[in-house]
Amino acid sequence: MTASSPVSSSAAGRPDPAPYARPGGFPVVGVVGGGQLARMMQPAATALGLRLRVLAEGPDVAAAQVITPAPVGPADDLEALVAFASECDAVTFDHEHVPGPGLRAMAEVTSVQPGADALVHAQDKVVMRERLSALGVPCPAWARVGDRAAVEAFAADAGWPVVLKTPRGGYDGKGVLVLDGPDDGAGWATADAWFADWADRGGLLAEEHVPFTRELAALVARSPSGQAAAWPVVETVQRDGVCHEVTAPAPDLDPDLAAELTDVALRIAGGLGVTGVLAVEVFEVEREGRRTFVVNELAMRPHNSGHWSIDGAVTSQFENHLRAVLDLPLGSTAARSPWTVMVNVLGPKEIEARHEDLYRSYLHVMAHDPGVKVHLYGKEQRPGRKLGHVTVYGEDLDSVRERARHAAAFIAGEIDE
Numbered sequence: 001m002t003a004s005s006p007v008s009s010s011a012a013g014r015p016d017p018a019p020y021a022r023p024g025g026f027p028v029v030g031v032v033g034g035g036q037l038a039r040m041m042q043p044a045a046t047a048l049g050l051r052l053r054v055l056a057e058g059p060d061v062a063a064a065q066v067i068t069p070a071p072v073g074p075a076d077d078l079e080a081l082v083a084f085a086s087e088c089d090a091v092t093f094d095h096e097h098v099p100g101p102g103l104r105a106m107a108e109v110t111s112v113q114p115g116a117d118a119l120v121h122a123q124d125k126v127v128m129r130e131r132l133s134a135l136g137v138p139c140p141a142w143a144r145v146g147d148r149a150a151v152e153a154f155a156a157d158a159g160w161p162v163v164l165k166t167p168r169g170g171y172d173g174k175g176v177l178v179l180d181g182p183d184d185g186a187g188w189a190t191a192d193a194w195f196a197d198w199a200d201r202g203g204l205l206a207e208e209h210v211p212f213t214r215e216l217a218a219l220v221a222r223s224p225s226g227q228a229a230a231w232p233v234v235e236t237v238q239r240d241g242v243c244h245e246v247t248a249p250a251p252d253l254d255p256d257l258a259a260e261l262t263d264v265a266l267r268i269a270g271g272l273g274v275t276g277v278l279a280v281e282v283f284e285v286e287r288e289g290r291r292t293f294v295v296n297e298l299a300m301r302p303h304n305s306g307h308w309s310i311d312g313a314v315t316s317q318f319e320n321h322l323r324a325v326l327d328l329p330l331g332s333t334a335a336r337s338p339w340t341v342m343v344n345v346l347g348p349k350e351i352e353a354r355h356e357d358l359y360r361s362y363l364h365v366m367a368h369d370p371g372v373k374v375h376l377y378g379k380e381q382r383p384g385r386k387l388g389h390v391t392v393y394g395e396d397l398d399s400v401r402e403r404a405r406h407a408a409a410f411i412a413g414e415i416d417e
Contacts, residue, residue: 033094212283279303312340
């Protein structure tokens with residue numbers, strides 16, 4: 001069926017989207033976006049008996065290498081989105097960059113999870129802050145600002161430095177600027193350019209600079225019928241704005257604080273109507289003599305902080321995301337081992353450090369430590385780019401962490417033995 005084909009009504013009141021036989025009646029799930037997240041949904045889909053399709057940015061992107069069919073189309077092409085959605089029983093996402101009109105158009109022909117009303121909170125940081133504040137979720141001090149004077153007025157209460165963010169389009173540290181003070185010449189030059197660019201789009205987001213002790217993430221899954229499940233709270237470590245290392249569970253985290261953070265994540269998922277996986281990234285802070293947290297970012301899709309679950313949990317984030325998208329019963333999120341550490345393989349900054357053949361480095365790691373799980377994404381090497389990740393789990397945290405770091409560093413070319 002194409003977008004212009006006649007459709008028949010299903011029992012749920014939506015068109016029957018499948019133009020081909022579905023053995024056993026198992027549904028077809030479409031993923032908009034062909035990055036590594038879509039790629040990592042494929043093994044989970046196979047295990048569940050589902051057929052996965054992907055609307056890819058190009059014929060050779062990470063997911064298109066392992067998922068067929070993979071029609072090519074941009075995420076802002078309304079016609080391509082509707083044609084793609086019309087051949088799927090449900091549609092979900094590899095990223096949050098599908099515009100609202102496209103989301104709503106797809107929802108006219110099939111189930112879209114999460115929907116436009118939920119996803120906007122991951123697409124627009126100002127909308128997110130407004131809604132989280134209304135829900136009583138702890139957030140950094142923030143304000144919408146349109147010029148330098150507004151930033152300085154905000155800083156008069158929140159103090160310097162001030163974190164300036166573009167409401168849309170930022171990720172992995174992009175679209176984030178730290179202004180040290182009124183005399184930060186280079187910073188203000190960038191800020192002024194951003195103000196000009198966003199003048200007709202509501203301005204920028206200013207936030208207090210949070211002096212945190214560490215970064216944590218709570219990952220939950222929620223189905224359309226309201227069933228929810230939560231993985232252990234994890235500790236995340238960033239490198240140049242990109243998640244580099246995740247430890248599950250977060251070491252030395254007060255159980256009461258972990259329970260509070262999990263409760264907040266579940267409350268956000270319910271309050272925003274999220275379906276699928278929701279990642280809530282937070283700063284752990286010391287305030288009024290106690291450890292607490294403020295919410296930094298949201299992601300409504302499988303997330304880097306949950307990659308450890310592929311090997312370290314009974315049910316991975318990718319499997320539970322697909323279960324939730326189809327409103328299937330959610331699987332156990334229990335950890336398989338006391339400790340799991342995931343380390344990202346990032347492209348080396350120096351070209352001399354790159355392995356000409358990543359496959360050979362992968363084989364060396366497998367031979368050196370058979371307990372290491374290596375996941376590569378089929379990407380060309382570029383400085384700082386996520387090429388893959390490694391996971392190790394076991395009884396001793398120090399050993400697990402050292403093994404994971406060593407394997408990732410070798411594949412990335414940071415060490416040669």
